[in-house]
Amino acid sequence: MDRAEARDSAQATLPQEVMFHMQEIAQKIRCFVIDNFLFGEADDHFSNDDSFFENGLVDSIGILTLVEFVRDKYAISIEDEEIVPDNWDSVSRVAAFIQTKLGAKA
């Protein structure tokens, strides 16, 4: 099982209150991405599962900015080896990553 599969599997068994929390996180990340990388011009077709990279939404400076936003907003430390597409290439992936980090911190 690779990291993405492990994450998806973990999400599938999350209790309801945690899922709700995750939706909230995803919404915050989505707003950040729309404000900063889509300049507030997102259409309805932008999905939380869309790859940032494949859609040309975010370059490496964008990822750095997003990492710093997440680090400051959720007060979590993020190691270099955690900044990989598996964790950062879509709104859903970022939300799941944050959820995992917050879970580990609790």
Next chain:
Amino acid sequence: MKTSSAFSSKVLEIDTEGVTQEIEQAIRKIVFHRFRRWGAVVGLSGGVDSSVTAALCVRALGKDRVVGLFMPEDESSEDSLRLGRQLTEALGITSIVEDIGPTLKALGCYRRRDDAIRRVIPEYGDGWKSKIVLPNLVDSAAYALYSVVAQSPTGETRRVRLTAESYLGIVAATNFKQRARKVVEYYHADRLWYAVAGTPNRLEYAQGFFVKNGDGSADFKPIAHLYKAQVFQLGRYLGVPEEILRRRPTTDTYSLEQSQEEFYFSLPLETMDLCLYAKNHGVGASEVASVTGLSVEQVQRVYAMINSKLRSTQYLHLPPQLIEKVDEVHADTVG
């Protein structure tokens, strides 16, 4: 996209005599006939690209119509000037040394760069040296996030991932170097009624390895269509001094020695050359893997990296964008 039938390291071999003649004619046409300028100014780094560009200009325009400029600054390698002089002596052209260190100091290049480094390494200061480097982007899926490598006066080395603010601050300050050099090149071009020759090879040009309005600025770029291996072949054919041909390409921009591989391309330039050629000619990843010694997954990552850089550096290639086309200007300049 063209398709290649037999891909090997030999695909980059060129008819050096034929290519030289073709470029010579093009330079004459561009400089004398289109620009109506009397010669060319070439900034010389002691590397193979600027050496070949200067040698081609000499063949095209004559040695009395080419001026070589050395523009060292406080952190330049001493080799750059020494090797550059070997070239200008071999070519018999006039050379001028312009020390851009004081200009860079006045602009705050070093101070602003060091301030940006101190955002991630607070103790960074006098006597320290630094460079910025990329992670390995070929062996695993990773983002092109730069780290600063800093060496203290006692020789201790630290590597710290840069924040967006510190990365942009370092690059913006360092870009003063390429832009100051271009200001000097145009000063001499204007006073001599010459054109400025740009020196990028195809890897640099296509992958956006240049500073906009810095080394990316020029009136003509005679080797921008040539892969690095082809520039070396021309260098041998044109008699560029052996030591220049043997020198490993560096950026000569940061105070710690920095290869172009660790700064930008992530692969030895020979391999990057072949990958770019292969991608441009529709060669499959497995064929490239068998020739380069990379795995298929690595070649796929290199292809993705090439696409990513093509996309992210589009801005560097764009001229100032107009809201409406100005027909009377456009009609005169195109063709």
